[in-house]
Amino acid sequence: MPNPSLLILPGDGIGPEVMTEVRRVVSWFGDKRGLNFDVSEDLVGGAAYDAHGTPLTDATMDKAQAVDAVLLGAVGGTKYDNLDFSVKPERGLLRLRKEMDLFANLRPAQCFDALADFSSLKRDVVAGLDIMIVRELTSGIYFGEPRGIIEEGNERVGINTQRYSESEIERVARSAFELAMKRDKKLCSMEKANVMESGVLWREVVTRVGADYPEVELSHMYADAGAMQLTRWPKQFDVIVTDNLFGDMLSDLAAMLTGSLGMLPSASLGLPMANGRPKALYEPVHGSAPDIAGQGKANPIACILSFAMALRYSFDQGEEAARLERAVEAVLAQGLRTPDLLGEENRAPVTTSEMGDAILAAL
Ligand code: ATP
Numbered sequence: 001m002p003n004p005s006l007l008i009l010p011g012d013g014i015g016p017e018v019m020t021e022v023r024r025v026v027s028w029f030g031d032k033r034g035l036n037f038d039v040s041e042d043l044v045g046g047a048a049y050d051a052h053g054t055p056l057t058d059a060t061m062d063k064a065q066a067v068d069a070v071l072l073g074a075v076g077g078t079k080y081d082n083l084d085f086s087v088k089p090e091r092g093l094l095r096l097r098k099e100m101d102l103f104a105n106l107r108p109a110q111c112f113d114a115l116a117d118f119s120s121l122k123r124d125v126v127a128g129l130d131i132m133i134v135r136e137l138t139s140g141i142y143f144g145e146p147r148g149i150i151e152e153g154n155e156r157v158g159i160n161t162q163r164y165s166e167s168e169i170e171r172v173a174r175s176a177f178e179l180a181m182k183r184d185k186k187l188c189s190m191e192k193a194n195v196m197e198s199g200v201l202w203r204e205v206v207t208r209v210g211a212d213y214p215e216v217e218l219s220h221m222y223a224d225a226g227a228m229q230l231t232r233w234p235k236q237f238d239v240i241v242t243d244n245l246f247g248d249m250l251s252d253l254a255a256m257l258t259g260s261l262g263m264l265p266s267a268s269l270g271l272p273m274a275n276g277r278p279k280a281l282y283e284p285v286h287g288s289a290p291d292i293a294g295q296g297k298a299n300p301i302a303c304i305l306s307f308a309m310a311l312r313y314s315f316d317q318g319e320e321a322a323r324l325e326r327a328v329e330a331v332l333a334q335g336l337r338t339p340d341l342l343g344e345e346n347r348a349p350v351t352t353s354e355m356g357d358a359i360l361a362a363l
């Protein structure tokens, strides 16, 4: 069997800085665990624009389509603010998501014990929290037609349409059930079937797909009640699947239960490829953070945990992913903090590379 392939796209701002630490982690798994990847690297975003006049070349796009997983740092920066919309750095990322058809966006909300006091909620509510929100990413009210602002009588009316086909619901539901099978076998689907037709269909299709996963305990909840339950007692959930709009809100809410933007990984998955692996792009939730770029202040953990997600969801290496997560947990327990994790605490922060060193040592 050939080695699994990984395309690294460091991007802009703190992207290359955090990716430097991830590269060391990737090498560690090759050297110490015999888990070798064929790693290739390319430009994306402003870096690609500077070199090629476009935020994503066709050649890079083709590579992304061919590899087992893409790992991306971040794109954008103030330097590119005045560029034409068609070549803005963000367009590179949007093109990747669209052409790879990444319809399932996975955002974990995981609370490391050492950071439990960093949450705005009480320690016992968040300590040990480990849930995953699956947000449908390519359809729903953000894309449905008709849309626009029209004249009606003597005023204007803004219109968006929530629209979901059975196949769109089915494929994201299937991704969520597959995930649940790799986790605690518990899935909660959220919509508003009480007031929305798309919600009625959503619930029906998710239930139907569930018949293929008898081991997974499926429940349904209205999304507003879900928001309430997520802040009241989030540990009641394992995997949550929901539509694009609700997922946007619920994943931000859930993520912030646990602390800093510098800690949050994500995955975006598409249909299975010929080898059975899903099309996949892994990236930290944070952006390029131009305000701290080049100063060694960036927290590399979000990007490192994104690689842990790749290990688990693209490469079936759940135990190795857990090993990496335990290493992160250990350095946090030792008290190491990049500036974003310090808050009011009066402690000397570590740099990006010192955090990387510590994680490698913990591994
Ligand atoms: P984008 O539009 O690309 O999402 P944004 O404007 O939402 O970007 P981010 O780049 O995500 O902003 O970051 C917001 C702020 O959070 C940054 O300015 C930075 O101070 C902080 N931040 C983000 N990521 C990190 C990180 N990895 N480590 C430390 N601080 C971070």
Ligand code: MG
Binding pocket: 287
């Ligand atoms: Mg942002």
